[in-house]
Amino acid sequence: MEKIEQQDSSASGKVRISVTGLGYVGLPLALAFAQKVPVVGFDTDARKIALLKQGKDPMGECGKELFEKADVLFTSDEKDLRKASFHIVAVPTPIDAHNQPDLAPLLQASETLARNLSKGDYVVYESTVYPGATQEDCIPVLEAGSGLACGKDFKVGYSPERINPGDRVHTLANTVKIVSACDEPALESIASVYGLVVEAGLHKAPSIKVAEAAKIIENTQRDVNIALMNELSILFSRMGINTYDVLEAAGTKWNFLKFNPGLVGGHCIGVDPYYLVYKARELKYYPQLIDAGRFINDSMGGYVAKKIIKRLIASGKPVLGARVLVLGITFKENVPDIRNSKVADLVRELEDFGIRADVCDPKADPQAVREMYGFDLKAAPEPRAYDAVVVAVAHRQYRALEVKDFLLWLKDRNGLVADVKGLYRHRIPQDRYWSL
DSSP states (O other), X not given: OHHHHTOOTTOGGGOOEEEEOOSTTHHHHHHHHTTTSOEEEEOSOHHHHHHHHTTOOTTSOSOHHHHHTOXXXXXXXXXXXXXXSXXXXXXXXXXXXXXXXXXXXXXXXXXXXXXXXXXXXXXXEXXXXXXXXXXXXXXXXXXXXXXXXXXXXXXXXXXXXXXOTTOSSSOTTTSOEEEEESSHHHHHHHHHHHTTTOOSOEEEOSSHHHHHHHHHHHHHHHHHHHHHHHHHHHHHHHHTOOHHHHHHHHTTSTTOOOOOOOOOOTTTTXXXXXXXXXXXXXXXXXXXXXXXXXXXXXXXXXXXXXXXXXXXXXXXXXXXXXXXXXXXXXSSTTOOOOTTOTHHHHHHHHHHTTOEEEEEOSSSOHHHHHHHHSOOBOSXXXXXXXXXXXXXXXXXXXXXXXXXXXHHHBSSTXXXXXXXXXXXXXXXXXXXXXXX
């Protein structure tokens, strides 16, 4: 433990840090630390490692200048992890086809670390998990694979990630970081290391479970609030009023919370609540509010598709053989991440009714879309080809569209613009416009 405990924030050169998992969370973390201390950036994806060695971020989040100043070894050789004494795990924690936690990436990363762990090392998990996972699932793997004892031979902590893809305002440096550890000395050492890169300050949680719970309720709270907005949008649609107009009016109250309806996908809000539900059920508690929020948000892709179909029928357009242009497939605006995109649900629902959907997205990787969802992206919309245009993702390019652009793509002036984000309300005649 001397390798960590003898250092303080002014002696950062005494430690080499490893980061396992170089995605949206791990890469910015690795590059931030690499401005201060030597870093080993480990990922099993050899193709990604090759790009990173060229100073290219496949997610488009980190600029080339960060690579140029970074003291980092990008590698897919797990033996390089032995060069570090402070290990950070930032791998995905997805759900399976039955919405159950899939800890396979986390446990595999733990097995890899265990084979390369030395006495005195630290392991800190950043992946979002249910409370108890670090101590109940990960530490036993570390101990079994290394032959070392947690607390005696190595220390473990948990510091939940708070990276927001595509956000250039709320960064690693200016966002308060939660840290926790298996004991008090380890907590102080872990805090000193994260203090190298986090300027906004650290919150020392009293236990690892508290830190795990804090992270998972951050996204669960957002999920439930967005579900409320989605449910209201369904209700207001029946009342014939625009949800965004209602929210704009209600938002003039000082304590009204700003949440909007929408398609809730991605690897955080659309996934993390299931981890909490899983743990609750294991404890014989059935969380009705969280479950209800998940049901509503998971249903919205199909709901949007059905509203489009009803509007097409009402306008006298045949549904079978109709063509619809869908703008955007990523799970949120201005990022290339397509994981758990609810736009895909919308596309599948349209196709189930015999509608041909053309999907465009300037951010998404066409090969990744084909492999994950089974359809091809279209390079550009066709002129005068569509019965409806769906603005599904608010990329900058789509925010800049004008009414004339929609007229160029629609077959005729009776074509529908379905605007999920409400970007074009009051700019397109109501009889040809729909939004949540």
